[in-house]
Structures are given as C-alpha cells and as structure tokens.
Amino acid sequence: MSDPHKPLRVGIAGLGTVGAGTVTVLRQNAAIIAARAGRPITVTAVSARDRTRDRGIATEGLNWHDDPVALAADPDVDVVVEVIGGSEGPAAETVRAAIRAGKPVVTANKALLALHGAELAALAETHGVPLGFEAAVAGGIPAIKALREGLAANEIISVSGILNGTCNYILTVMREQGRDFAEVLADAQAFGYAEADPAFDINGVDAAHKLAILGALAFGQPVDFSALHVEGIRRITALDIAFARELGFRIKLLGIARRTADGVSMRVHPAMVPEAEEIAQVDGVFNAVVAEGNFVGRVMLMGRGAGAGPTASAVVADLIDLARGRLTPIWGAEGDALGQLPALPMSAHQGAYYLRLMVRDRPGVMADVTAVLRDAGVSLQSMLQHGRAPGESVPIVLVTHETTEGAMMQALDAIAGLDSVLEPPALIRIGAA
Template sequence: MPRTTTGHQVTGRNMNADELRIGIAGLGTVGAGLVKLLRANESIVAARAGRRVVVTAVAARDRTRDRGIDLGGVTWHDDALALARDPDVDVVVELIGGAEGIARELVTAALRAGRPVVTANKALIAVHGAELAELAELSGVPLMFEAAVAGGIPAIKAVREGLAADRLTRVGGILNGTCNYIMTAMRESGRPFADVLAEAQALGYAEADPSTDVDGIDAAHKLAILAGLAFGRPVAFSSVHVEGIRGIDALDLGFARALGYRIKLLGLARRREDGIEARVHPCLVPEKAPIAQVDGVFNAVVAEGAFVGRLMLEGRGAGEGPTATAVAADLIDIARGIAVPVWGRSADGLTQVEALPRTAFHEEYYLRLNVHDRPGVIADVTAVLRDHGVSLRSMLQHGRAGADDTSGEPSVPLVLVTHRTRESAMMEALARIAALPAVIGEPAMIRIEAG
C-alpha cells in the first residue's frame, strides 16, 4: 500500500544520488501511464538520463480506484501542494490540468521552492506561460512541457530547439485528435455530427462534455504555445480567433470532395509584417496535400522557415503512451541537466503579443447557401459579392434539397468558391447575402488553405 500523509508531515527517505526522484500530481490516464512507462523502460530511461528516474510520491483524489499500477513504497499526499515541499521529490510532474486552481498553485509553489516542473497542461502554459517563464528563470529551474502539445510528437523540441536558428514564418496544423476523428468519420460515412460525436464518446475519443475539443479551445491552447515558441513571444490566448466544428454539415464534406478538398480543423499561426495571425477554425485543404491525409485521431504539426522550408510531424496527439513518453523525455533532459528557456529566449522583458483580429485575414473562401430555386437568385448573390470586391473562382450546384421552409417553395444548395480576399469584406457581404429574400437560413463559410 502507498504511504499516506494528510498535510505537512511527510515521511522522509534517504535517496541515492544516482536517482532523480519525481512526484506526480494527478494519476489519471497519463499519470498512471507515466508510472508504467518508467518501470517498463527503467533501464532504457536510466541509460539515457544518466541515472534512474523513480517515482517517490504521488497526489490524487481517489485512492480506491484501480489504476493497474503498484504504488507500494510510494508516498501518497492528500494535498497536491505537498509535493512542492516534499524533501524526497526532486521534480514535480503536474498532470492535473486546467489553467487555474490547484494545477496553477502547484506549479507556482514548486517553481518558487526551486523545484523543476514538468507539465502536460496546455491550458496553463497557453494562459499563464509568460509569468511562469519569468518565475522559472528567477528561481533558476526548468519548466518543461513537451507533452502539452500533440502528445507523442516532439513538437516543442522541434520548434523551439530543432529550428532555433531559422526565422519561422508559420506554425500550426491538426492539433486535436477528437475533432480529426469526427471529421474523418463524417466524411467517410456521411453521418451527421451528433451521431459521430456520440460514437467518439463511446470509444473514449471524446469526453462526456466535449466542448473543449469540438469548440476548438484545446487546439487553440496548443496553437498559442506553438506560436509563442515559433515567434519568440507568447501570444495572448484571449486574442486567438477560435471556431469549432459543430457547424460543419455532412453536406459540406460532400461538396468539398466534389471540389477536390477535405475539411480539417486547423490551428494556424503566421508571422506578418503587421503582426501575428493566430486562429483555429475548419479549413478546406487540397486532397493531395500531406496534411489532408492525416486522418482519425492523429495530429500533425507543420512549421515553415526561411531556410528549413516546410516540415510536418505526424503522430498520435493524445493517450496514455504518447503523452507519457513526452513527459518522460522532459524528465530525461532534467536528469541530464539540459534546460532551455520556456519560450526559447530569456524571460527578461518578455511580454505577450496580441494576435491580429479576424478582419485582417486574407483567404479564399467556400460559401454554401440554401436558396429558393427561382430565377435571378445567383445574380442577386453575385451582385452582393461584386459590391464588396469579392470575385468568384467557381460555383457548384447539385440538384434540389426539397421544400424546407414554410413557403413550400423548392430549395437548392448553392456553393461558391472565391478568390483571395479580405475577411472583413466577406463578413460584410455575408451579412447582406443572409438578408436576401431567396436565402434560407445562415450561410456557411469555410476558409480555404493551400495545405
């Protein structure tokens, strides 16, 4: 049985100098997976870390839950904050999650106590990364978070360290496996969003409350981190433009296929002369583009630089094994004495930057309208686009959708693809198009990416 503490009284232990002793806060899927990995690969980890990495303490709420791991000889704290002052803990591993509350308190307390911290908490880093970076630097200890973005994909190290010598101009990709699974299943089966979401929940790919995933928040947390690493300044999370996938209809996936595209939820950050774009939303990408081939629960991280060109890393973005592997990689670095500034540069004078508003975006656009099947409708729609300086690249119309409003008049879906234009112009044009008498319901607009 694990030893127990109920407050400040922690049983000490004499540890060998050849050990890196870790305390884990949170024994969910990733926490239990980390314990399993460190024990199953003990010799591999020791060889690469230069010393054994051992779990000496844990903190979790439910002691009765069967996690499939033996915690005999491990100190169990009722209060996670006790890990920050446990003399038998060299490194605190925070796997609780959330930008506020006990997770933030624990990381702050550990850094102030001079304890290195490893976390998988993307929300915490995205929202409070600038202040935590300053605290870590003042305390002279590392704050590591490889597992916060894209699970087992070494995205943090690739962007912050592997590409440190290049001037990156773009970073992002498919950053949420739940959304990617849902979009893939909808495309392949033609089923509606609600049905596929229920399936994803039954399979364990989506939470009971899926809003953080399907509304784009999880991907936005990860994008804010990647943008900060790529451009050397943390991006204010509140300024990231975020749209989810609830509004994507199976009809859109079919039209996208007819046009030679697939629809993906992408996180995109670009360095521009007038600022930084940081946005998460569904995109049409060409079917032959590498990122269009990333399906199911897989993630993909894309980076572009002046010298490196474009590169893409693909793999599982979540789950016990991939995420635990990323946490362990950070522990090995700490054991070896390898420390990198949180944002790749000194925290001295580090301030957050606001992302550009959506009115500054310039894209090509896919528009789907449901319109009454009557003469002059297309002319009315194109006249509005013309008035706002939006030119059309192509148009697609397939059959009749049937009578679906109180008038009983036949309706038809109409798809328009525009040339590159300002989003502010598109927003103004869509407002006028939605008000046309022949247009039924709200128009659907999806941005188009080159891939």
C-alpha cells in the first residue's frame, strides 16, 4: 500500500456530517495531505441512502453504492472509511465485509468499537489488515495516537476526561446562566448542539463508549463495555450547581478509567471538580483527555470533540498513516499479548461525596441523618444550610470525608426512607480521579 506513485483510493460509507467533511478535507488540503502521506489520497466511491440530497460536496465521477457492503467490495477502493454510525446493521456489516476482503478500515464509530471492538480487532488481525479509529474518541483531539504511540513507553495509570461536548455545553450554560437542565437542553437542541433524541449523550452512554476504547488502549486489554458504570446528567439541577460554586467546585460529566493493583475501574458520572483544576476550566462543547503515565506524569489534550472539521481531521490522519504504511496494533499490542485485568465493581470505589437533601425543616432532622451516616461508617467534613422555613422544605448539603461507594449507597437508601426527607437525595462524587 505504500507505492509512492499510486494514489490511495478511498471509499466512504456514510455521507452525513463526518463523511461529507472527510471529502472536503481530502479535496481542500489535497496537496499538503499528499506531501505528508507520500502519495495522493483520493475519494473514488461513496455510499449513502439518498442520491438527491445536497451535502455540499460534488459527487460526480464517484462510484455511488446504495449498499455500503457493496462499496467494501468495489475494486476501485483500497480502504473503507465507515462513518455510518450505530453498533449494528449496515455499519457493522460494512466493516466486517471490508476486513474480510483484505481492505483496511478507518472508522469514527465509537459504539461499534465499544461493543464489538474485541471481535473486530481479532478479525482484522486474522486478515492482516489495519483498523484505524482516531476519530471515534474526542473528535479532532489525537487521543488514540497519544495513548497508543506517544505514550507507548509508559505504564498508563489512568485515563480520564470530558468526553461528551453536549453534556459539557449543557452544564456550562447551567452554571453561567443559573438555568435548569430541561430548559438548557431544549436550547441546545434548537442550536444543534444536542440531537433531537439526546438520550445517548445525556445518559452518559456516548462518553462511556469512548471511555471503553480509551481504557482498552491505556491498559492493553480487549475492550469491554459491560465493565463500565454509567450515569448521565439528567438529575443535575441549578441548585446543585450553585452549591458546587459555593463549595469551590464545578460539576462535569467525567469518564475515568484507573488501574490499581486489584484491577481496573471504569466509570462515567457527574463529578464535583475543584475549580483550580485544569479540567474544571474546560467549558462549552470542548472535550479534554487526561492521561497519567508512570514516567511522563500527567498529559492533557483539549479540543473540539465533534463536528465535521475536527472529526474528519482525525479520519484523514488515519488515512495518511495507511498511505505511509505505518501500522500499529489495534489495541497497542498483538492479540496474544493483551492482558485481562479484572474489572472492579463500582461498590469498591473510594472517595468523598456531595449529598443534597430536601428535608422538612423541623427539630431532629439532622440528628436522624447523621445517625444513618454514622451507622454506615460515613463521616462528615462539612454541612451547608441557608435560612430557616419551619415546617417547609429546605435544602441541606453534606460533604463527606473519603468513604466507600458501598457504605455511601447503604446510607443513601436509609436516608431516602426517612419521613423528613421529601425527595430522592442528590448524590455527586467529588474529584476527577
């Protein structure tokens, strides 16, 4: 594939935002890409459902396939770019067909890799073809290349970050404008920052797909989505964000993967991050990835995590590697060299917690709550309560010392059952690690 006189011929399956963006990047930056790739990279075939739709790119002269699996078999295609999306159906069928045909694949499909990455890596290894996926995590941020190549000399202790721009945008606007979740989500949909069906984003699933990929790379083991603990941001309120500010925190949806002597923990959930930490300053639609290696220390990458330009940039970076013949094992090591560290349950997590209760303001309420915490072995660091409203509902905020998730969940269940607690308690973990 590295013949300097022969263009690398690309077939693009999916002509949505990223697919059309990839065509644009390859055409607009053709000269610089050819110089860096050592030969031209040209689009020869595309696949999409609707031939009449205006995608802002010229498709004359390209082989058009209604069926993306047929594109994978096109003799004028050397490498298949899959940007259809979805973990099953045409996307999965196209990637498998291309690999079986001996053609390299570049994909931006994090759901496909999170759920089928181990199988696809084994298939690609069997057929001796590369599988590139820089665009699947954090858009234009070179997170995959950084972990797999730039930090290859290190044992990676942890990888974490803000992995979903929609959630980060919503939480940023809630903080800056004091508005509640549902209202800001509606605006984000109107502005195009959130999908019409935002469930994958706001429930934390999109971030979890990306963390599963990062964790597999960081720790040199097959991707395992089932090992993740996943929570979204639906229950974050303007009240919690205001209390966070008073306590010196900002609330971020974080993905955190960490290796310990006992195994690997991988979790996605809202977290209270101290305002002084760099990741707390990453706002709006931006993403950030933080890796910690045993020799390099902490490395942080920040940039746009989605959109036509950033994601297409990452797709083309993989194509340039293929054109140059630069091949790296999919998960950083050959399949038989991958490890299998045990997945640690969320109940084993240790940390401090923010707990907000809406309680009936009457004597003895705090005594009941603190008795429950004491019985669960949870000690308090601080408490916030503003004003009095005898007989009415008031918020009380408790910040715990470090404890175990298991102890905290035991306490939470008991507190929720108290007569004086008027709605389900709000619990947010403290810290970015």
